[in-house]
Amino acid sequence: MLYHVRMDVRLPPDLDPAVRDALIAREKEYSQQLQRSGKWPHIWRIAGEYANYSVLDVADHDELHQILSNLPLFPYMDIQVTALARHPSKVD
Amino acid sequence: MLYHVRMDVRLPPDLDPAVRDALIAREKEYSQQLQRSGKWPHIWRIAGEYANYSVLDVADHDELHQILSNLPLFPYMDIQVTALARHPSKVD
Amino acid sequence: MLYHVRMDVRLPPDLDPAVRDALIAREKEYSQQLQRSGKWPHIWRIAGEYANYSVLDVADHDELHQILSNLPLFPYMDIQVTALARHPSKVD
Amino acid sequence: MLYHVRMDVRLPPDLDPAVRDALIAREKEYSQQLQRSGKWPHIWRIAGEYANYSVLDVADHDELHQILSNLPLFPYMDIQVTALARHPSKVD
Amino acid sequence: MLYHVRMDVRLPPDLDPAVRDALIAREKEYSQQLQRSGKWPHIWRIAGEYANYSVLDVADHDELHQILSNLPLFPYMDIQVTALARHPSKVD
Amino acid sequence: MLYHVRMDVRLPPDLDPAVRDALIAREKEYSQQLQRSGKWPHIWRIAGEYANYSVLDVADHDELHQILSNLPLFPYMDIQVTALARHPSKVD
Amino acid sequence: MLYHVRMDVRLPPDLDPAVRDALIAREKEYSQQLQRSGKWPHIWRIAGEYANYSVLDVADHDELHQILSNLPLFPYMDIQVTALARHPSKVD
């Protein structure tokens, strides 16, 4: 099932650079693993903001929450989730 | 270039049903033509709302505006456009 | 799967009373049928407002949208959908 | 009487992990005790967010406030309370 | 139990004056009857706005909703309800 | 003259407990003194939130500001003031 | 006592021009009479909007409400009132 997710990252500017870089590296690896698994088919950078629009494809709400709440950057994020249904005009 | 678009449709409930159905039919055809052309790669129904999230892939802002402002339902829509850049974690 | 839904009904005050009553009757029947089917386990009136909080239990986003968009009052509604996961503190 | 409550938890990311875990453990125990008592019939995790929708069933506003304001996580929460009346379409 | 209620009245300016005056008269009588019954202990005009803050004292949420939803002006109102608990500093 | 006031208290969770308790004690004494003087006829706890609705009865805006800005918790508060006029339906 | 008032006028574009002009003329006369009486010391046009910031100087909230609610344009207005106290830096 498809979920549209907006993630806004709010890292404190005075965060220790080493901690920051490690977090971001872990986040990248975590996301890429899920992308390769097919569970995270889309991720786009919102131009000009430290935020992204993503589409995740997972079994259900619980799996979605499990994935999102384990994002390394989760404690620094504002997240908005929208359930996506099939659009009647969608062309396959 | 990719644009994320949210479209909320606000058709007056007392709109003449025939007018309404014709509008919706023209909207569907218009959208599907663009989808087949590759300019409208994604369109999802926001579950529970007369609204959609779409991603359009067009040359520039002018083409985007030309496409959106000619949507048959445009006069009844609230539209939000977001420019999408490539995400640093994106796996090809 | 569980979905939390807020529905705000905005009927025009000058709507023909007969039309209004028929709509409300159809809405009640539609909702009660779904309640009896187990797909609509909870519905509460938000005290003081023509609005409700509901929890629907359906297979997926598409079924949710199909149910909500066919509510007789749908054209007069503002709807907000939230995907509900299992809470780690939930006691069975 | 039923109260719909939204709780958004905003724990500072740099909170001492031991303090954090202790808080969360106390919160879980506190909530589960109330759930077993029947005063907290519903608690759902809002998928993707450190937040929940709950329904509490208590005698009156004072008891509601006493319960919520004594949540271990209360100092870190934004809380919204809505009074729930019986919906005219509710099927028993 | 005490409920704090904000009522914003939005009468269409082009409403038939006779209909308008009748509505307002019925609203006044309805409110005054409840005030005399002790269920509506406070009602203040928000200076400069066609709105009021009120405090109602009723048995429970259902009675509150029954009273508010039967206000003659209810179809023209935006209403916000807040449950009021006893304040720890309250001096009797 | 009557003023409706909403006070939201945002005490930092990591405030020294002794400082916190002293502040709250001073706040209580300050408020109760004003209540006994008749200048603070109503104070209700907003159920579930560290906030209150109050009605103050003072000579004018200056006295209102002098009272509110000298609340011990004032530096930690968001305050909204509304001027209350007599409601045309008010029953004495 | 001084009240800061923002008035946003929302006249329907399709209002009968004669009705519109008469309303605006009555509004002007009403306002100028109050200005000459000293009760309306300041009125400024918000540049670019059909709105104004005003300062009224009246005895109390009731008089303020009586004046504002009798504005000919009142039914077409959104009004925000703020009580103004003397500023500690004010130079006479």
Added chain:
Amino acid sequence: MLYHVRMDVRLPPDLDPAVRDALIAREKEYSQQLQRSGKWPHIWRIAGEYANYSVLDVADHDELHQILSNLPLFPYMDIQVTALARHPSKVD
């Protein structure tokens, strides 16, 4: 002096097409005249919306208001005005 202006146009979808086209033609002519006069140096279409960002260069607030309030589409517009000062990093 420079003013940043956002103009959102909200034409009723059921406006008589002839009236609509005449309005839009008059608006275009009015704007172009001001552009040629140098008072309206910038006008951009907000991609996807019936709205524009403009920069006007006029003598003062009164001239700005006179220009904007006489826009043929003014009755159908929401307008936001921002005063623009010279930026300290501006390169001539």
Added chain:
Amino acid sequence: MLYHVRMDVRLPPDLDPAVRDALIAREKEYSQQLQRSGKWPHIWRIAGEYANYSVLDVADHDELHQILSNLPLFPYMDIQVTALARHPSKVD
């Protein structure tokens, strides 16, 4: 030219009292000097809030920005500026 300005001051409650008092003293002196110069004709305290409404009378946007951005409390302020034109009903 007249500018309406709202200034909300958000001083951290744990700011060193000596620093705080010095800032406030400098702010007062700065403001009073401008008031005596005629550039700051109005300043009112928003009753109940650490905020003010002011009207400044300066040559242009640049001078306005220069004055406001050099307020000692500027780093702790949220500021909203509105350009004020002459109101057509204004009585001299």
Added chain:
Amino acid sequence: MLYHVRMDVRLPPDLDPAVRDALIAREKEYSQQLQRSGKWPHIWRIAGEYANYSVLDVADHDELHQILSNLPLFPYMDIQVTALARHPSKVD
């Protein structure tokens, strides 16, 4: 392609002055270099606020994001980006 950008800078008031001045100097140099390159044709100070409206002229969303996210002040900024199309009334 043209992008309208609003940048709000929120520097912590207690930031080390040396760090602050260095950041601002680097920001100025960075912006002026882009201005001279033609990629940043407009930058205006929003009068009264530590914010600016800018128009950037770059190849695409990716270049826009690359430029904005490398602003020295980026970690302290809230940024809003709007895609600008050619306005049908634009006079060359």
